[in-house]
Amino acid sequence: MEDIGSIKRRTLLKGMAAATAVSVMGCAGQVATGSRPRVVVVGGGWGGLGAVRALAASGQVDITLIEPNDGFMSCPLSILYIAGFAPASDFQRSYGVVDALGVRRVKDRVLDIDRAGRTVKTATQSIPYDFLVLSTGLEYMEEALPGYAAARDQFPVGFRAFEQSAVQRQAATFLEQGGNFVITVPKPPYRCPPAPYERACLIAQRMKEKGTKGKIILVDANKHPMPPPLAKPMLAAMKEMYGAQIEYISEVDPKSIDAGRKVLATSKGDIPFTHANIILPMRAPGLIRKAGLGERFAAIELPTFQSKKDKNVFVVGDAQGTPLPKSGHIAFGAGQQVGEQILATIAGKYKEAGLGDEVTLPAAICWGKVSTSLAIMINVNASVAVGDPPKIKYQVDPAANAASSKGAMDWGRNMWNAMLG
Ligand SMILES: Cc1cc2nc3c(=O)[nH]c(=O)nc-3n(C[C@H](O)[C@H](O)[C@H](O)COP(=O)(O)OP(=O)(O)OC[C@H]3O[C@@H](n4cnc5c(N)ncnc54)[C@H](O)[C@@H]3O)c2cc1C
Structure with missing residues (x-):
């Protein structure tokens, strides 16, 4: 099982790959002189928190996190709560750490993105950005099953x-x-x-x-x-x-x-x-389509997670529309990567990956628990040669086993700590 140390090492390597990468970043984020760059992160889930943690560590940008919930709840491993083996509180964390890092947290829902004016709008306020990171997760396609919505x-x-x-x-x-x-x-x-x-x-x-x-x-x-x-x-x-x-x-x-x-x-x-x-088909929330950032999912470039439609907008997590699996581990890694890319861009150090260069993408670990003491680990590694579709490799346990069940719980605790510990 991958530990957080290796996640950090991989992220560093990825950051270095990214630092030798990316001209698509080139004209992103022209920041008004004399002010600190403003980064708005929409969504305080796995991807949003990856971006917030990477950005906040630098102390160089003004960060606003917009999230309607008071705290975080993990979907990974929460089956233990659903099936009655653990309390809900085991999978919940407060945003106290985010607040302590000096991030401005707005408890609200973004209703509109004004890309021309570089502003996001909630019901009560307009919040300007130089860089926008969207990690809004998904919505359910209720119309796929007649009778469901009612x-x-x-x-x-x-x-x-x-x-x-x-x-x-x-x-x-x-x-x-x-x-x-x-x-x-x-x-x-x-x-x-x-x-x-x-x-x-x-x-x-x-x-x-x-x-x-x-x-x-x-x-x-x-x-x-x-x-x-x-x-x-x-x-x-x-x-x-x-x-x-x-x-x-x-x-x-x-x-x-x-x-x-x-x-x-x-x-x-x-x-x-x-x-x-009823587990319905899924798509990116309507906000993404309304802003013209994609159809079922947001259209993004790899390896940068930069919108194909807007160089100041990045979409990470499950709302992005690449073949990468929809995993919290990938969302968090992509959020971290985008945070580092934005910092490198501001510092004038971000460079483009050449056509055909192979760049490592955030990896994933998903867990299929089959009982409280047995699980199947699914390890996903991905890379992309600029201009090509990503290559995705799966490594799956041949059978459910106790080591992966323990690994799942260790992984969960490590990830929640990396996000909010
Ligand atoms: C049962 C289950 C088990 C899973 N197990 C695993 C696993 O073992 N390993 C793994 O890696 N992944 C797992 N996942 C997947 C993981 O939960 C998702 O991939 C991850 O949550 C995606 O992160 P995200 O940031 O895209 O979305 P989320 O984590 O869902 O965060 C999105 C956030 O955006 C906020 N938001 C939405 N719209 C707006 C708006 N308009 N304005 C402001 N905020 C908004 C939401 O309130 C939410 O907090 C599991 C998922 C489920 C359901």
């Missing part, structure tokens, strides 16, 4: 911070009452591909412990668990550990949901349920 409160997705509570309540009711708990899996790209399978496994473990009668029906739009290298060990774990609790159906497209009759209509027929966790 009943969204009954079917929380729980793939964004703080939404876990609604899914936890739903899982707790199912575990008490029993029945048919439908969990859907969309086609990629969606946030953390192993997460729906992990959710099914941990709730199934709880079913066994509590003697819950019924089953989890995992309705997968894909041919096998995602990402593809995870399929074999995840299918083996589901079959061997939860053969009586999980019914796995693949290559099924949900067509509509009837909340009143409690029926999910699919390409393979109707599936009646008592409880449902």
Whole structure:
């Protein structure tokens, strides 16, 4: 398992690669003379905090973080809370460290980006920037499933911070009452591909412990668990550990949901349920499209994470539209990298990667926990030759194991500390 020391070392190397890189940065961020450059970061999640920590360490820029939530909640590992194995507080942190670093924190939601005027707007204020870092995460494509929007409160997705509570309540009711708990899996790209399978496994473990009668029906739009290298060990774990609790159906497209009759209509027929966790397809929030920064996801350049539409705007995390997996580890690393790039640009030290130069991209570690004591590690390394699509290499545990389960918890604590410790 990669430790934070190696994340820092890699980031340094990446920073050096970046320092020998990038003319697309060239005309970014012309800053008014006599004032400190203003960097606005939108979103205090994994990517936003990576940028804030890198920028704040320099003491050279005015940083504003705009985030509507009072604090941070991790999606990674929060299945332990959803399935009833840990309290929510284990996955929550305050923004106290950000405040102590002298970052101006605005508890609000950005509604508009005025790119021509280099200003972001909330309901009550306009905030100017020289550089804008967007790490807004995702929204759900509710229109993909007719019947969903009218009943969204009954079917929380729980793939964004703080939404876990609604899914936890739903899982707790199912575990008490029993029945048919439908969990859907969309086609990629969606946030953390192993997460729906992990959710099914941990709730199934709880079913066994509590003697819950019924089953989890995992309705997968894909041919096998995602990402593809995870399929074999995840299918083996589901079959061997939860053969009586999980019914796995693949290559099924949900067509509509009837909340009143409690029926999910699919390409393979109707599936009646008592409880449902509908994990919808995902896209970047509307703010990104409204600002003309992309369609389903933001269009960015690699390795810089700079918008293809605006050289003063960077998009990191799950809202960006490259083939990189939608992972918190990558989001945090990309945020750090962009923070360092902005500092290098301001210092006049940022240089372009030549066409064909191979540049290392932020790496990812995702965890597919299959029980409280076993997990499958998915390690992702990526690089890009400027002008080409990124090359992405997966390394996946051949089977669920105890070392990766411990590694997951250590990784979580290290990442949360790097963000907010
Ligand atoms: C169940 C689950 C398990 C996961 N496990 C792993 C794992 O093992 N490893 C891993 O690397 N990743 C994992 N992930 C993925 C990880 O959580 C995401 O990739 C990561 O959160 C992406 O970071 P982000 O900054 O793009 O978005 P987020 O962390 O979601 O942050 C976005 C922030 O932007 C704020 N925001 C949104 N819109 C606005 C606006 N208009 N104005 C102001 N603020 C706004 C939101 O409030 C939010 O705080 C998992 C995800 C899930 C759901």
